[in-house]
Amino acid sequence: MEHKKFSNINVFYVFNFLYCFRPHWPIAILYYESVTGSYASAMMIFSVIFLSQAILEIPTGLLSDFIGRRKTLLIGAFSGFLALLFYALGINIWVLVLGAVFEGLGRSLFSGTAKALLYETLQEKKRVNEFESIFGKTSSMEQLALGLSAALGGFLAIISLSFVMWVAVIPQFLCFLCTFFFVEPKHFLKNQDNAITVLKSSFQGIIKNRRLRLVSMAEVLGFGFGEANFYFQAAFFKMLIPEWLIGLVRSINHLCGTISFWYAGRMIKRFGNKKILIGENVITTLIKFFALVFPGMLSPFIFAMTNLTYGLSSTARNTLMQREFSDTQRSTMDSIVSLGGSLLFAIVAVLLGYIADISSPIHAMLVGLSSNIIIIWIYTLLFPGKQHAPRTESS
Secondary structure, three states: OHHHHHHHHHHHHHHHHHHOOOOOHHHHHHHHHHHHOOHHHHHHHHHHHHHHHHHHHHHHHHHHHHHOHHHHHHHHHHHHHHHHHHHHHOOOHHHHHHHHHHHHHHHHHHHOHHHHHHHHHHHHOOOHHHHHHHHHHHHHHHHHHHHHHHHHHHHHOOOOHHHHHHHHHHHHHHHHHHHHHOOOOOOOOOOOOOHHHHHHHHHHHHHHOHHHHHHHHHHHHHHHHHHHHHHHHHHHHHOOOOHHHHHHHHHHHHHHHHHHHHOHHHHHHHHHHHHHHHHHHHHHHHHHHHHHHOOOOOHHHHHHHHHHOHHHHHHHHHHHHHHHOOHHHHHHHHHHHHHHHHHHHHHHHHHHHHHHHHOOHHHHHHHHHOHHHHHHHHHHHHOOOOOOOHHHHHO
16 A cells, blocks of 8 residues: 555656657657658647647646546557657658647647646645655656657667657657556545536636736746747757767756756755746846857757756746646646647747748747747746745745
């Protein structure tokens, strides 16, 4: 029984690692471009991923609140496996699109459910105040997996881009098997209302709660522009360093992220959410701006090092949201926020691809980076006046 009570946290370490062991990520845009023939079309694949995620966010969020976290994660993990399988086949753009739809489905099933399962597990164990620390440490496994798999992908890319995609299928299947070890927390409150009532109440909860509304806006902008910029980095790096070296750069990037997530809980308790969220965005925006305006062989490595602070802001933001979400609508509310981010990404991804086609990847990334100015402004509204104690900020 004791093993069962503690199993979910342990499983999350393995699950997060396997789900994010994706050797194809560093070269994904290059692989898609080799199949489709243009960067705009390649970015369209990413756009389809997040557009399909956006369309399915609300239904899957409701599904999680009605059938439970474990079953939802099982479906999501299987969808992720199918996505990688279709990418690896890569016969034409339509097969890639089909894979993108399945990935969007998997992401929509995971987006609110995984965090809800972790939070509810901690609630059941009366350890919810440890969410920052445990979320950060389990999330560090994602960055570790991305870092190690990026190094592997860069090496395997010497053989062929297609070979990298086939290797990426294996950990996704193992991730699906891992999902069977999750246990539904007793704390889970099955929603007794109908779907329309839950959806309406969730929307109202976000709109009426000023703190949740502001942090949700920052999350949407950060995801929509930030993720689009991140996926486009390989095109920028290709201008400055050999293709095989991109994997090493991405590996450094994610290993830095591993460190930042692992120590996120400790750093948030020491400095507070305000300094973490505003300071991280200001510093990384300035560093990336100069690396883009004055491009050189060091620029990709400078981008990679900025990930040393990414885990801090991500953990702080997610903690603030989880503490404001309703217990009976936790996954649905998280899915609404993810919906906004996915819709924005779908638009921004194609826009950046178009800018790169008619101008250059540098100009495209500068456009994406400009959104950080608005995000910083939102955080100044979220934390007005004198710095409060970290726990008060999150209450």
